[in-house]
Amino acid sequence: MKNQRALIVMAVAVLLALAAVALAGRWLLRQPSNSSGRIVVASTDINLGQRLTPEMVKMADWPADSVPKNAFVDPTKLNGRVLKSSVLLGEPLSEAKLAPAGTLGGLSALITEGKRAITVRVNDVVGVxxxxLPGNYVDIIVSTQKEATGEATQRERNISKIVLERILVLAVAQEVNRDETKPRVVNAVTLEVTPAQAETLDLARSVGTLSLALRNQVDPHAADTLGATKLTLLPAAAAPAPVPAKLPAPVVHRVAAAPRRTCVTVINGLRPTSECF
Known part of the structure; x- marks a missing residue:
């Protein structure tokens, strides 16, 4: 009897302990973690140049030890701000991804301070x-004619030369989305240049035809070229070596051999004489 009563007490104690553990676990799960914070993230994919609205952002828990620098904790501070880089769903929003306050949005928000945007016409060949695509870097090649100097021939005046290097493509046609990786044949490309480069590019397209050369995204090296001309492209054939003139064969004059004669010595007294016939 005593053993049965002891077993009942132990069973009740175990059940109460399990209930206490379960209640404590649920309570702990409901408590905010001291190692996490709440920051503003994108509630949808947002393209660069777009103006933010309250529907585009939301609050989300984020580990406190990995909160991005200058992340926002108040979504109201983002109303009306313009993105200068694309943002994906759930990505934190920070000051580094936003254009300066007061920017109206669109392409002007993407232009670096001190630079300009200029558009050039292209075709499927010129546009690589x-x-x-937006975000790529290109070199600008102009094909034109040099100013005539002296007796320079047409063959020497035609030239193709790289005039601008590592120029950022801001937009193709009227799109600035940099997430697209498929080629798009368009009729216009907008480039980001300095004021001096804008003048060079405008002059280049007025004196010749332009071509774009796509370059590696991380290649900073400049191309040191002299330009290509018809003379360097199709060098003139070397003149054949002169063939030495053949000297006339020497004339050999043969002297006819004298006819053979028979000589006889005749002794006349003490004086010998020779007679030939």
Missing amino acids: AGFA
């Missing part, structure tokens, strides 16, 4: 078959 549609692979010159």
Whole structure:
């Protein structure tokens, strides 16, 4: 009897302990973690140049030891701000991804301070078959004619030369989305240049035809070239070496051999004489 009563007491104690553990676990799960914070993240994919609205952002828990620098904790501070880089769903928003306050949005928000945007007409060949996309870097090649100097021939005046290097493509046609990786054949490309480069590019397209050369994203090296001309492209054939003139064969004059004669010595007294016939 005593053993049965002891077993009942132990069973009740175990059940109460399990209930206490379960209640404590639920309570702990409901408590905010001291190692996490709440920051503003994107509630949808947002393209660069767009103006933020309250529907585009939301609050989300984020580990306190990995909160991005200058992350926002108040979504109201983002109303009306313009993105200068694309943001994906759930990505934190920070000051580094925003254009300066007061920017109206659109392409002007993407232009670096002190630079300009200029648009050039292209085709499927000039535009690198549609692979010159926003965010890529290109070199500008102009094909034109040099000023005539002296007796320079047409062959020497035609030239193709790289005039601008590592120029950022801001937009193709009227789109600035940099997430697209498929080629798009368009009729216009907008480039980011300095004021001096804008003048060079405007002059280049007025004196010749332009081509774009797509370059590696991380290649900073400059191309040191002299330009290509018809003379360097198709060098003149070397003149054949002169063939030495053949000297006339020497004339050999043969002297006819004298006819053979028979000589006889005749002794006349003491004086010998020779007679030939």
